[in-house]
Amino acid sequence: GAVVSQHPSRVICKSGTSVKIECRSLDFQATTMFWYRQFPKQSLMLMATSNEGSKATYEQGVEKDKFLINHASLTLSTLTVTSAHPEDSSFYICSASGTGNSNYGYTFGSGTRLTVV
């Protein structure tokens, strides 16, 4: 089946620094990738949608300059949290869809727990 690998699984960074999270589709071509944010005991909230080779489309209220998304290839998308602050601490999850994905379009990564201290 379709597999999406997300790294790192956990990261702790100092306030003011930037953190990059990678999302890779291992056995299919991810033409579209989605980035979600999840707070404890809450649902997933879509942050942005990215199509390979195009600029990401951000959801209302998501700062595009703080959450930089790059989708330069059909197998890799990255989310960079710039100038991170404690309020950016959250669980970030990517999802990929595309050719060869048998899950009717959506396979999720295992998530990244970001803690900003």
Next chain:
Amino acid sequence: QQQVKQSPQSLIVQKGGISIINCAYENTAFDYFPWYQQFPGKGPALLIAIRPDVSEKKEGRFTISFNKSAKQFSLHIMDSQPGDSATYFCAPHSTGFQKLVFGTGTRLLVSP
């Protein structure tokens, strides 16, 4: 606005019992009705899904029941096990790789 309402918010079931989670939606253009299972610290994983041309789908202990006229679908977990303890999300959508709107989630705890 795509509204997806999920109930209950939390559920405690004894081992061997039946767990039932419901999802109500508004968008009649939805044509794919999945349930996702998420364990703590992990991403969601597709558990079971149904198309609108059938009213029920069963996979092992998991069954989806779909009521198109009521715009509702439900997840039934038969013979619930402690390993089923997780958070369950519905995320109905239109096929074609559009963005998902998740339900609010149901935290299921199956007591031994």
